[in-house]
Amino acid sequence: MSVRPVSxxxxxxxxxxxxxxxxxxxxxxxxxxxxxxxxxxxxAVLDVGCGDGxxxxxxxxxxxxxxxxxGIDYSERRIERAQALPFNFRRCNLEEGIxxxxxxxxxxxxxxxxxxxxxxxxxLEECHRVLKPGGLLIISTPNLQAWYNRILFLFGVQPxxxxxxTKSTMIGAGVLQRIKxxxxxVGHVRVFNHRGxxxxxxxxxFDVLASSxxxxxxxxxxxxxxxxxxxxxxxxxxxxxVTARKN
Numbered sequence: 001m002s003v004r005p006v007s008x009x010x011x012x013x014x015x016x017x018x019x020x021x022x023x024x025x026x027x028x029x030x031x032x033x034x035x036x037x038x039x040x041x042x043x044a045v046l047d048v049g050c051g052d053g054x055x056x057x058x059x060x061x062x063x064x065x066x067x068x069x070x071g072i073d074y075s076e077r078r079i080e081r082a083q084a085l086p087f088n089f090r091r092c093n094l095e096e097g098i099x100x101x102x103x104x105x106x107x108x109x110x111x112x113x114x115x116x117x118x119x120x121x122x123x124l125e126e127c128h129r130v131l132k133p134g135g136l137l138i139i140s141t142p143n144l145q146a147w148y149n150r151i152l153f154l155f156g157v158q159p160x161x162x163x164x165x166t167k168s169t170m171i172g173a174g175v176l177q178r179i180k181x182x183x184x185x186v187g188h189v190r191v192f193n194h195r196g197x198x199x200x201x202x203x204x205x206f207d208v209l210a211s212s213x214x215x216x217x218x219x220x221x222x223x224x225x226x227x228x229x230x231x232x233x234x235x236x237x238x239x240x241x242v243t244a245r246k247n
Contacts, residue, residue, distance in 0.1 A: 022058055024231075025140045025214035028241040029109055030062055032138055032210075036243070039065055043106040046130065047071040048098070048123075049113035053082030053089060060087075070105070072098060095119055098126040105130050109138045114197075115161070115188045124204040131246040137206060140214070140241045145193040147236040148223070152176075160216075162191045179220070194235040197242055206244035213237025 022030070037043050043065070047056050050071025060069060069087040073079055074094065082089045092099050094117060108127045114120045127137050142161035143149070149159035158164060158172030165171040166187075169180040192200070198208045213231035215224055216238035230236045 022055070023214070023217050025111065025239045025241055026055060026058070028212050028214055029111065029138050029140065030059060032136075032241070032243050033059070033107060033109075034063060036136060037107060041106070042066055042068065044068040044104060045070065045107045045109065046098075046100070046105045048094070048108060048110035048127065049073055050078075050082065050089065051075070052078045053085045053087060055111070056087055057085055070100070094123050094126075097122070098130050100130045102129050103132045103135075105135060106132055107136045107138070111140045112142070114139060115141050115191050116186075118189055120190055120200065121204065124200060124206070128205050128246055133246060135246045136209075137201070137244045137246065138241065139197065139201070139244070140239055141192055141197065142188070142216070143193060143213075143235075143237055143240050144191040144196075145235065146216075146238045147227075147230045148238075150236075159191075161188055163188045183218075192240070194240055194242075197240060201242065201244045205247055207247045209243045209245055211243070212241045214239040214241055 045067050047070070050056060050073050053071050056069045056071055060067070071082060071087060071089045072092045074092065076091055079089050079091045090099050094113070108131055110127070114123060117123055131137060144159060144162060146160070149161070152159050155174065157174035157176060163169065163185045166185055169183045169185055170177055173180050194211065198211070201208055211234040213234040214237060215227045215231065219227055219238070227238055234240050
């Protein structure tokens with residue numbers, strides 16, 4: 001019996017993509033693809049958890065390359081919205097698999113999705129399966145051991161990103177209650193540190209090529225200034241962006 005995702009195959013915040021600038025983690029992904037994929041290559045790109053497809057649209061505009069773009073998401077409403085774009089979209093339940101043939105893609109990107117899944121191993125197995133030999137997988141996900149979470153642990157405060165309630169983010173928030181007053185749980189099931197994510201990738205047949213850090217856009221602006229300084233240390237950054245190759 002398949003397990004339904006906590007709430008979706010992608011990120012609820014993808015609904016907010018339209019009309020905004022790309023987040024830092026997305027610029028990281030753009031730069032990775034620009035540097036690692038030949039410009040004249042007829043590359044096939046899959047966005048796992050594509051939401052309404054706006055990031056693919058942003059990627060297409062920024063790169064200006066002859067790529068074949070595809071996206072999958074659990075939300076029927078988001079996929080319906082995405083159909084207005086000139087790309088290929090399918091609805092899927094990631095807990096069941098990715099609805100594409102083996103060796104279909106040169107690049108698979110999954111932004112802020114893996115932490116929402118009960119079975120991240122299966123997701124990575126499927127990413128490995130649909131990638132061509134030597135294809136790239138780019139994963140971004142919140143960091144359980146971000147610099148501020150290490151401090152919060154010391155003071156007995158529930159770390160940011162890790163949710164213990166499906167009703168309220170106030171549970172265990174301690175001194176962070178004022179910051180979290182207007183927030184609701186987004187369905188994080190498994191939150192990784194850097195070693196956990198890279199070990200899992202290696203276990204599923206990937207060679208880890210590089211890691212970079214990105215800021216968490218929901219932090220107060222004053223804290224974001226400090227947060228950006230930790231991007232040079234992915235193990236301490238708010239968001240980890242890891243690039244791996246199918247071996």
